[in-house]
Amino acid sequence: MKEKNKILAISGSTRVQSTNLNYIRAIAQLSADIFEIKIFQGLTDLPHFNPDLDIEFLTAPEVVKSFRQLLREADGILICTPEYAMGVPGTLKNAIDWTISSCEFMHKPTALVTASSQGSKGHVSLIETLNIIEAMMTPATQLLIPVAKTKINSELKILDEKTLNELNSLIQELHHLALNKKESF
Numbered sequence: 001m002k003e004k005n006k007i008l009a010i011s012g013s014t015r016v017q018s019t020n021l022n023y024i025r026a027i028a029q030l031s032a033d034i035f036e037i038k039i040f041q042g043l044t045d046l047p048h049f050n051p052d053l054d055i056e057f058l059t060a061p062e063v064v065k066s067f068r069q070l071l072r073e074a075d076g077i078l079i080c081t082p083e084y085a086m087g088v089p090g091t092l093k094n095a096i097d098w099t100i101s102s103c104e105f106m107h108k109p110t111a112l113v114t115a116s117s118q119g120s121k122g123h124v125s126l127i128e129t130l131n132i133i134e135a136m137m138t139p140a141t142q143l144l145i146p147v148a149k150t151k152i153n154s155e156l157k158i159l160d161e162k163t164l165n166e167l168n169s170l171i172q173e174l175h176h177l178a179l180n181k182k183e184s185f
């Protein structure tokens, strides 16, 4: 049996009943034969980013080190997030800011799903952030799902055929990027 790609998934919403968390779980089911998805649980444990805590002669906080280690160990990253007030949720942006100088996203196969009421501004903004930190993405690993709550049910079934096809394409493309990266070493 082929080894599965290890994917670290991050939900930009920390709500218990989060639609984005459900999209992550749905993606985990759809990709069960190729991905082993671990959901990062520590978003709200990360301190506010402060470059003073992250300079060479000081060590970063332990929770930050653990987060970076999880990112480094993953073959790929999956982010599912809502848009808040036309932007990226602060907790998610805070987590990403901790990786800017340590470069865990650099050349890392990454997929972004923005599942929100509308979401386009947050989606574009996060793509810009991920591009500047050199995450490995293609258009097929970037998916905006507007009116997202209506397209998935509580049993994690994707109710909208177009969205289901787009999610399957995103999974295949993330798999493709992860495989190519492994083969290039």
Ligand SMILES: Cc1cc2nc3c(=O)[nH]c(=O)nc-3n(C[C@H](O)[C@H](O)[C@H](O)COP(=O)(O)O)c2cc1C
Residues within 6 Å of the ligand: 013, 014, 015, 017, 018, 019, 020, 021, 081, 082, 083, 084, 085, 086, 087, 115, 116, 117, 118, 119, 120, 148, 149
């Ligand atoms: C404080 C707050 C601000 C929001 N702002 C936006 C917004 O700017 N654009 C948008 O599309 N949805 C916005 N929403 C709605 C969320 O996108 C929607 O509730 C989404 O399902 C939340 O994701 P979750 O279920 O994973 O928590 C906002 C929700 C909250 C709680």
